[in-house]
Amino acid sequence: MAEETITIEVLRYLPEDGAEPVLQEYEVPLRADWVVLDALNHIKDHIDGTLSYRWSCRMGVCGSCGMMVNGEPVLTCAAFLTKFAPGPIRVEPLDHFPVVRDLVVEMTDFVDKIKHVKPWVIREEEKPLEEGEFKQTPAELSDFKAYTMCINCMLCYSACPVYGLEPGFTGPAALALAQRYNLDNRDEGNDERMELLSNDEGIWSCTMVGECSEACPKGVDPAGAIQRYKLAGAADWWKSLIMKKGR
């Protein structure tokens, strides 16, 4: 009996052609343990060596292989083919990013935004190594731990309608990362980051649609992080108002 197959429709785009993106169909074996990424690798190795996409760890932690699968942003290493049977399965580059080629998107804007939020421990005075570790109780750790789990896969940017309309928006992953440091008891950079992010391109752009948290494959909940950030931002604003009045 012939092996069962499924159709993969891949959005192909090659800038050197000057042509519009086109959907190209490939037939691949429908195997129970194959994910969409395995199908792409099968195509690359045995059908069409020109198909371009990023991948690396195939275990959901390097963040390389995010794509739109049937219109949803997902990690293709964790998307079983059988879930989409009988197909076809449409695979496209992540929404809201310029396309470099085929399934490869331009991600420098994302990486710049990560840097923009100052994602490092900011301290007025460095603690010398000789003084040993900072104490941090399990409860203190759990206050920000979820926000450390972001793998920079950018699915949340593809899901975020605000980023789709306003590419200047700092965006879910970067804002959650800012909160990750703000809430870490080793960090003293809250005010510095608030100055950077309490504006129309920062936390106040988020309209709390919550699509980012739905798309996140790692349970980071960027929407929740931004909501907490807004509350802190509002409290800061009230504080500054009261301070002025008191003067």
Place this chain on the structure above:
Amino acid sequence: MAQEEIPQYDVLIVGGGGAGLRAAIAAYETDPSLKIAVISKVYPMRSHTVSAEGGAAAVIKPDDSLDDHCYDTISGADWMCDQDAVESFVNEAPNELLQLEHWGCPWSREADGSVAVRPFGGMKIKRTWYASDKTGFHMLHTLFQTSLKYDPIKRYDEWFVTKLLVEDGRCQGVVAIELATGRVESILAKSVILTTGGCGKIFPFTTNANIKNGDGMSLAYRAGIPLKDMEFIQYHPTGLPFTGILITEASRAEGGLLLNKDGYRYLQDYDLGKPEAKPVLRSMELGPRDRLSQAFVKEQEKGGTMEGEYGHYVHLDLRHLGEKVIDSKLPFVRELCAKYENIDPVTDLIPVRPVVHYMMGGISTDINAATSLAGVYSAGEAACVSINGANRLGSNSLTEILVFGARAGKAAAAFALEQGETSSGVQAQVDDERARLTKLMSGEGTESIAGLRKEMHDTMEEGAGIYRTKDSLAASGEKIRELQERVVNMKVTDASHTFNTELTAAIELTYMLDGAEAIIASALLRNESRGSHQRSDFPDRDDDDFLQHSLAYRQPGESPKIEYQPVTITRWPPGKREYGQQKGSA
């Protein structure tokens, strides 16, 4: 024609994983006026450090001692490591992990807020720092995020290095392809640090990511630097069948059991101790990885394993730990099992089998990460110092990337400060390299990349697996030689200059074949069994003839030349490796 200015750096780091980023920061801190760049074929946070799970070893607790960490490492390595290197490593490990703590790494904690440690295989005391079971992920992201603070560290993300530029007896930079545009450029530097990781992808069944092709090993090898101890390849005992996804050793440290088809803890039959209800350090499931993987093969020969679609397997049982422990200590294990194997370790047994995991060997360096070629340094899995000898202990490699990454950064910075300007003579080499790459993209070849890769995989698994013989290695050696000749005739069908991943896959295949030939040639001449290198035809360790590192030198058109270099012994004379009983340090 106006020539675009060629970028020139003092220190150029190839590879943006943990070792590379640590090296970059160390170089900066040595002298902030240095021009530093990190070049990587992927964005740094995609590097394979991200996949490391279990933890990073360093002595910090009062009941532990530096000598104990040394002894565990040396005996775990079957005395094949250099003891001066191990002592430096162990001494510097605590400060390196503390530094990462100060940089924000979310280490798991004790109730009092101090850093928590967990047990690990082959370690006699709990000394492994961990960030639940995603330690490498957290270390890499902490290093990457911290590196962003240093504006002078320039990054070349998604640039693929194809050649080291060597002129006047020293390395003066690299040639690389910018993936987004396909342009081939030289990037000059007074010193180059290779931190490109291992080459597990030489084998078909591996925990390694797609990017682990031994790029840096091959670049060094082609520049005349020897590869050291390449025959020592670590099989991790617990990989998921088909995907090769790693189930961390921490799962056994927390109390997970290895069971054969009858539910029997078969390790007790292989000189690894007696089964106890609670985990016992340096015993049974907490024995070293080489011994556990070898026990699997013996158990398979005895008929004790189960057979599935992807070969033989045994069971890892975590069920008795309960949901609470699994969720707090091993959440990633549960996630991986659910997402990739459709099972739940709280209620189900996990099928596992040994899987190629780590290269103990690599670019031969001294204790300061320097190679035999002036201006070239290396650290991390790409390098072989060596501290891992014939078998690396779990949780030493994450610490190694920090200790030797930092050492490499400092040494390369010091070297760069002493050098004059790079010489202009390298330009001819750059033109030659452009011509070579253009020819590779001509589409004229006939051999399939995937086809050649599969032939390499098959022969490496067949000839250079957990147990080897002279005959199996000789046959694989011939096959690899044949593939080296055929790979020249590879067909690259993609003529585009934009993100051409077929071109990079073709070059990666040539890198892997270089690693493969070094592995085979080194293994063929090592007529003994030591650590991960097991020769069925020479079952015993032979300190008289082989307490020596092998050094593989490239010889174009033929198998590499193998030379030997003595192992450095300081305070721990070669002894018997004993597991499964209480043992004081010798």
